[in-house]
Amino acid sequence: MTSLVSLRGIQKTYDGKQLVVKNLDLEVSEGEFLTLLGPSGSGKTTVLMMLAGFETPTTGEIVIAGQHMTRLPPQKRGIGMVFQNYALFPNMSVAENLAFPLEVRKLPAAELRDRVEKSLAMVRLTPFADRRPSQLSGGQQQRVALARALIFEPRLVLMDEPLGALDKNLREQMQYEIKQIHARLGVTVVYVTHDQSEALTMSDRVAVFNDGIIQQICPPKELYERPGNSFVAGFIGENNRLQGVVRKIIDDDCLVEIAPGVTVRARKVGVHATAEPTTLSIRPERVKISPQAGEVDTVIAGEVESVLYHGDHIRAHLRGLGPTPFVVKLPNTNGAAATLVAGASVSIGWASRDCLALDLMEA
Template identity: 60%
Template sequence: MSQTDILVSFQGVQKTYDGENLVVKDLNLDIRRGEFLTLLGPSGSGKTTSLMMLAGFETPTRGDIVLEGRSLAKLPPHKRDIGMVFQNYALFPHMSVEENVGFPLSVRGLSRAEQRERVAKALDMVRLDGMAQRHPAQLSGGQQQRVALARALVFEPKLVLMDEPLGALDKQLREHMQIEIKHIHESLGVTVVYVTHDQSEALTMSDRIAVFNDGMIQQIDAPEAVYESPQNSFVAHFIGESNALHGRIERIEGQDCAVRLEDGAEVRARAVNVAGAGSRTSLSFRPEKVHLAPASELYPNALPAQVRETIYHGDHVRIRLAVAGNEEFMVKMRFRADRPIPRAGERLEISFAIADCLALDPLDKPVRALAEAS
C-alpha cells in the first residue's frame, strides 16, 4: 500500500485525562482511502476517544494525527472538513429537515441555489425526498438518523466519522440502517470511520475491523479474518460467540500443538498464540464448528459431553453442554425435522477439526461479560 492510499495516519498517539492512566496507548493506525473501518471494543477500550481525537474534540497527549499528509495538531474541528454522525442525531429542533441538512453548506457560504440543489440530492440519497419541510419532532428515530447522515454527507467530505449512530434504534430498524449505510458508502466511495461495541454490526458493515481493548488495537483485519482467525483470546471471545477450554501445551507440532486439558484429555489444536511446551493456553471453538458425533477423519478430536439444555431457535438449535469442566459449552446444530434433538441429561461425544480448535493465550478475564456490559 502506497502513501497515496492512506487518508489518515495515527502516529504514536497517546491520550490521558489524569496524567497517569492512558486511555489510548501508542496508537499507530493507517486508514485507507475509501474504506469502511470500524473501531470495535467494550466501553473504556479507547475507541471513542480515538475517534474524538480525529474529529478534533479531544487533543492527543502525545503523537500526531495526519490527514492527507497534513498534521491536524493545530487545526480546529470546523476546519478539518470531516462529516460527523452521532447517536443522539444532534439535529436543530427549530430547523426544518432542509435547513438542518443545509446548515454545513450555509456555514461554508454556498449560494442558496447550490444549497438547495445539494440538499435535494442528499435527501434523495437517504430516501427522504418529500420531507424537506418537516421538523425533527415530526420524524421517526430512523428518519432523524437519515437526516443526520445526509447532513454529514451534503458537503462531500473525504472522511465521515460515525459514533454509535444506530445505538438508539430498535433491532429491526438498526439492521435495516446498517445495510442502508453500507450501500451509501459503496456508492459514494467516501472514507468512513465507525465506532460501535456491537460485534454483529461491525461484521456486517466493515471492510476492516480494529478491535480495541485496554487502550490498544488487539487486531485489525477484514471481518472474515477477525472472526475465523482471531489472534488472541480477547478477540476470539469478543467477536461473535466462542467456547473456551483450558489446559497446557504438551508439545508443538509445526503449526499445530497437543494440549492436555484440565480433566486429563488430550486434543490437537492450531497453535496461534502460545508460549511453548508447558505453558498455559485457552482453546477457542466456535459453536457452529463443533459436531455432535464421534471422531472421524475430518474431525479427529473427540471429547465426552453431557447435555444440560437445548434451546430451539427456528433454523437451528442451541445445545448447552458440560465439556471438560466447562458447563456452558455451546453447540449450534441446524434444525432438521428428521433429526432428533438431544435431551437434557443425555451423554454423547463432540468432535471437531484441528483447524477449528485455536490454541491462544490464557483467558483470565471474562470477555463475554465485558462485551455485554459495553
C-alpha cells in the same frame, strides 16, 4: 491503497496518570470503512474524538490528507460527523438541517438547492423536506443526520455509535443503507461501535480495542476465523473455552492436554513452547454432534444439560467439558438435533483447524 488518515504515536490521558489511549499508530486508507470496536472504556471513542478535534492527544500527531490536524479545531477539519443522538436542529426543517453546512461554507444558492435535493433523494426523504425532526421516526432522523454529514462532500466521515438508539430491525436496515451509500460515494468512514455483529457486517477492516490498545486489526472474516488472542476470540462472536497445557508442537499445530489422558489437536496461535498453559477456543457452530469416523480430528463425550430452541437453530449446553457449559449450535434442519435431550450422553467433535490454542485466559 493511499492512506488518508494517519495517527502516529498517539497517547491520551485526562488526569496525567492513566493513559486511555496508549502508543497508537493507525493508518486509514482512502475509501475504507474502518470500525473501531471494543467494550466501554477501551479507548475507541476517545480516538474518534481526537480525530474530530473535540479532544487533543497528549502526545503524537494526526495527519489527514497530508495536513497536520493535531491542534486544528473541529470546524476547520472538513470532517463529516454522525452521532448517536442525531444532533439535528429541532427548530429547522429537514431541508434546512441539510442546508446548514452548505450555508456555513457560503455555497451559491443554486448549488445549495441542488445538493439538498440530491441528498434528500439519496436517503429517500424527499417527501419529508419540510418536516421538523420531531415529526420523524428515529430511523428517518438518523438518515437526515447521515445526509447532513455527507452533503458538503467530505473525504472523511466519523460515526459515533450512530445506530445505538434504534431497535433491532431498524438497526439492520440502517446498516445496509449506510454500506450502500458508502459504496456509491467512496467516502472514507471511521465508525465506532461496541456491537461486534455490526462491526463484522459493515466493515472493510475492524480494529478491536481493549485497555487503550488495538488488540488486532484486520478484515472481519480474518478477525472471526483467526483471532489473535483470547480477548479478541471472546469479544468477537461466541466461543467455547477449554484450558489445557501444550504437550507437543507440530509445525503450525500443537497437542494440548485438557484433562488427564485427554489430548486435543489445535492450531497454534498464542502459544510458543511445550508445557505452556493455553486457552482453546472453539466456535459453537463448528462443533458436530455424534460425528462420523474421519469427519473430525477430536471426539469427546459430554452430557446434555439443556436444549434451547431459537427458531432457525438449536443450542445445547453440555457439561463435563470444563468448569462452564460447552455450547453447541445446530441448524434447525439438522437431524442430529433430535438426539439432544436433557440428561442424554452424546459424543461431540471438531476439526483441528477450528480449534485455536490462544494465550491463557480465565475460563
